[in-house]
Amino acid sequence: MTSSEELADSSTSREAAGDSSQAARKGLPAEVARRRTFAVISHPDAGKSTLTEALALHARMISEAGAIHGKAGRKSTVSDWMEMEKARGISVSSTALQFNYRAAGSDIDHVINLVDTPGHSDFSEDTYRVLTAVDAAVMLIDAAKGLEPQTLKLFQVCRHRGIPVITVINKWDRPGQAPLELLDEISERIGLTPTPLFLPVGIAGDFRGLLRRGPEGEAEEYIHFTRTAGGATIAPEESLTPDEAEAREGEAWATAAEESELLSATGQDHDQEMFLAGQTSPVIYASAMLNFGVRQLLETLVALAPAPGPRADVNGTARATTDPFSAVIFKVQAGMDTAHRDRLAFMRIVSGEFERGMVVTHAQTGRPFATKYALTVFGRDRTTVDTAYPGDVVGLVNATALAPGHTLYVDKKVEFPPIPSFAPEHFAVLRAQSAGKYKQFRKAIDQLDSEGVVQVLRNDARGDASPVLAAVGPMQFEVVTARMLGEYNVETHLDFLPYTIARRTDAASADELGRQRGVEVFTRSDGVLLALFSDKWRLQYIEKEMPKMTLEPLVAAAD
DSSP, X not given: OOHHHHHHHHHHHXXXXXXXXXXXXXXXXXXXXXXXXXXXXXXXXXXXXXXXXXHHHHTTSOSSOOOSSSSTTSOOOTTOOSHHHHHHTOOOSOEEEEEEEEOTTOOOEEEXXXXXXXXXXXXXXXXXXXXXXXXXXXXXXXXXXXXXXHHHHHHHXXXXXXXXXXXXXEOTTXXXXXXXXXXXXXXXXXXXXXXXXXXXXXXXXXXXXXXXXXXXXXXXXXXXXXOOGGGOSOOOEEEEOHHHHHHHHTHHHHHHHHHHHHHHHTTOSOOHHHHHTTSEEEEEEOBTTTTBSHHHHHHHHHHHSOOOOXXXXXXXXXXXXXXXXXXXXXXXXXXXXXXXXXXXXXEEEEXXXXXXXXXXXXXXXXXXXXXXXXXXXETTEXXXXXXXXXXXXXXXXXXXXXXXXXXXESSSOOOOOOOOOBOOOEEEEEEESOGGGHHHHHHHHHHHHHHTSSEEEEOTTTOTTSOEEEESSTHHHHHHHHHHHHHHOXXXXXXXXXXXXXXXXXXXHHHHHHTSTTEEEEEETTSOEEEEESSHHHHHHHHHHOTTSOOBOOBOTTO
């Protein structure tokens, strides 16, 4: 069957199923209510990927956690699939993990869509894309280091987008700050009132268990943890009453209970409305390495994190989850499976029911798009998905026309706001070492550009053989050269350029700007004209001497 016949066949099936799909939408609210879609944000080395694996372990998706990646004899985390990530022990790309979780005492399997994000600040643009696709965030803080710069930046993005935040203070099994000191830091530095649901029993470095706080700060339960070998399996838990806890733990329990009362006296008890409004943050103390507090985080996500809700389109009109199907592309990634060499576009479903094989419309081109190859992703593992619902993250295979920020829909047209590109600060010319590999070189550049790994700039003077790469951080260049070699067998060479600032300009200004010393004008692959400046003084000089030139700031990574 030809592709046109497939489209026609799928379209006919969809029309014939109109009544049944309308009936199916009646069940949408229940499916939406089961879903929790969130991202984990943190500074590098706060334990984000380790927590991701610990959550998957507690959901019984894996039998043994890799704990620490990048160390001899240990496994790499399931969410880190690039060789560069495994070697360095850091995440440099976002991945999506989906699994079911049944909370204690519940008869409902909740669907957890966890989008793991890059921790390194050089990849903040990728993290920003992820945060456009989630309904909540888990802010991971190192117990010893407290709030760090990258965490602060990402929290501001969450605040700007109205994403409620659950805070996890990680690595409590190691020496660190006092519990209340960390809470004060959160309150003072980001203006978010922390409302602990659980407090640690035992100081940092002597993590014995958790005190579960009641609605008014009373100590309701003691959850005692038992270590397992290397934290590779779920830590056994024992539930004790407050009296039993006091008899076993003595002063450590008494201190935790007193701290809980102090927090209640200052109004730091959980309030669901204030949490959803972004004014407060539930707090859990944990050790992802030992799997302490991980179940409590999952239970909290299920109980408190919001289910998928309406999303505003480009006109500001809310798209309800029960409206006909629509979705937004937030990530495009190739090279996840070296055996297939395919390209995966991750879409967050906004409304309606998705059925594999349905024909949708690509809002940016107006063309039909067949969804025959749709997958759910768990690290590198893939499973064909037949149906999905708002909040779910689905991978579409070989979606060459799709890019981050694009919209897919059925029935009446809808388009969601585009995802902005960040202002690059690092620039380099990329060249193939061998002229015989030029075809592969061009293909690889186009691929990485469409994924948003870097921005690709061109002008007539430099030609297509020597494109200029623009990046938020220099490590993006390392990803490019590593993937060029690993996926396309093309060795490349980088020549760094002496530019540090980019401004959007127009055709009327481009010629004159291009004649100025310390300035060069390029066309980005999306058609935007960018003027690059050697430094802020050169920019200031041009703005002063040529006030009529169009020089518009781009979105900064810290915005």
